[in-house]
Amino acid sequence: MGKHEEALAQELQRKGFSRRDVLRIGLRLGLGAASMGMLLAACGKTASTEPTKEADAGGAAAEPTSESIFDITAGDTGAWPKSAVAEPGDKVEISVGHTWDAVFFERQLQFDKLFMQRHPNITVKAENTPWGEYRQKYTAAAAGNAMPDVLYTQFSWAQETIRSGLYIALDDYIAKEKDFNLADFTKPSMVSYQYDGKLWGIPYDEGPGNLYYNKELFDAAGEAYPDDSWDLEKLKAVAIKLTKGEGPNKIFGLGELPSPGDSLMAPNYLFPFGAQYLSEPKEDECLINKPDAVTAMEWWEELRTKGAIPSPADLQNVAWPSFQFGKIAMTLQGSWATPPIQAGSKFKWDIAKWPKGPKAHTTFSAGSAYMITRDSKHVDAAWLYMNEYLSTAGQTYMWASTGRGSPSRLSAWPAYLGSKFAPAGAKNVEEAMSQGIGTHDIIDQPTGPRVTQAAGPIWDLVVAGQKSVKDALNEIFAAVDPIIAENRK
């Protein structure tokens, strides 16, 4: 086995990439079949740094490995809430469905280990499922009445699953806990989990899209770092200036452009120009072909014609995720991208606010929650877990002290801003939320997946240079309008 392949595989595994990710990276690095085989073989040798099979397969409670970048005791304030719900008299096991990256799943196992020490009668079985397979897996589980006790739920499918009766309402439990303090949660974080006057899930985060930037690429170009004075014209000019090189070594100024196939598109790319995709929050009118939306999308497309963002062909030869590999100068990401970037980047980087536009200063705000499922056999034990996991102490341990950020509780933000894992510009995340820049006006109605699936292929023709922006947006309107007609009822 080549030393380079083994070293690369170990590095990638240390950074939290799965074998599948490694395969994709090797592919985009342009490795030959032999090197790819060695790379995967090397991954097999270093597989001990991946989450344990037991955890993946939903076996017995898994132990955290010593490979985590986080110290198990760091961030444990000890201020765990005292619950009004009694501890189980006998030993019970609860299962919890997560979809963490490998780096953060180690932290999850650390939390679970400490929780089980505090609650010796509760065994926590963590199931970690890759993001791309998560919904399929747990939808099948729901159909078979076999969901875990506690389940991760993203904003985009929360309403659909709540209305389908998958979860239990948490209001009665919350009412029992005198120090739960619902007012501590940021307002946008609660939007997606309320229905019929009840709360069906407790959010753990809600955060804005931020501008991550590679400081070394800025330094090399003699360009000042992004700050609050930046507007989108400046972003565009700098992105074009930082773009240089060819082929696999090309540096791109910006990581991505808006696509109507993306449910988060509007706040960052349209609202700043006074345009909209769908009428929010009802999403019953498509506004994507209005003149201001066409103008905005044409404005962004100029970055593609200048080669400042990776083309589909470039994406096949730029190692993914490209920001971590130093090929992208700037990218739009939620704060949750921090742990893998923190663990995987060998260059200096930071985050800034998404720049303001000519008509508004907005960025997307999104988040996720945990719910207790209707299939839970140990609802009280599940609540004890949720109550600690999503308390100030729990959010400090999981999302604040690790630098992952955007906790849903205001009381956990100081710990995030002071975390050694948080980027120096973490205050920008907090300010984006407190100053109202982050907006939850993103596509999250049940019709959302069909809207983006209809729009994405049409936009592909713009990306391929075979259709004008205006024509494509008119076609998207024609395709999307019948889909969202059901939101008018």
Added chain:
Amino acid sequence: MTNAQPTPIPTPPNGKPKIGGMARKEERSFYLFILPWIIGFLLFDAGAIIASFGISFTNWSALSAPAYVGTLNYSRLIADQVFYKAMGNSLYYGLGSVGLGTIVSFLLALLLNQNVWGMSLFRTIFYLPSVVSGIAVAILWIMILHQDFGLINSFLAWFGIKGPGWLVQPQWAMPSLILMSLWSAGGSMVIYLAGLQSVPTHLYEAAEIDGADTFQKFWTVTVPMMSPVILYNLIVGFIASIQGFVTVYVMTNGGPANATLVYGLYIYRTAFINFQMGYASALAWVLLVVIILITVVQFIVARYWVYYEGDLKS
């Protein structure tokens, strides 16, 4: 060619042919050999197939109880433009990959049917790609078809030709997948090879005596004698390719611009991305009907070009 007819089996008074001990043993062996498949089918497939037919008449997201909607899912197909696109793509892929694959694998089999030294090695080499897993093949071909560094475009560049973005341009994506399907031509090549080796040599000798040249021997002996094998490969190949999913999912995921959105992928998306299980089931049953229709047509047309040894050609 002899016109001798086989001796008819005497029919007993009850009308059923009498089966001897040897035949009964053979019959038992037949059932024993197919038993594992039947058990597996009954345990893992039959229930799901029957259930999917029922589900196709419901609106079911898999999250709550299904609601009966009659034939709504089937009538919805008529207005679904993506349905036509996916069906068209699948037929395009099926016709392209089976047509090209038949020609290439038959020609390969002809080449590998020569009596030269080391032929077993060549046969093994040509068959090897067929045993590589679908995902690995897909990844390999992403590299081969890469716009900037791929093998094909590098080759074209020698002649001053700038190759296209095979997988990233809508008009080239499907031809790329069809080209890639040749990778597994070794499977049908082996079947053709077995067929070629069973063509009686006395037919070639008779043709030679009649003064036939190489092409005439190929056209009047090899092709007719191989026509049942060609028909088998056409039917099986078309059924497999019209259900294609894995390589498309890995290589293009239906893009760009739905240019490679094959029917199987559309069913998957409808079921497991949009969670419209009823509509996905209706799509699946329509596919079954289409496959049956195409297969029936293939059998009907086969009457005019397939020759079974022992038949009297009209």
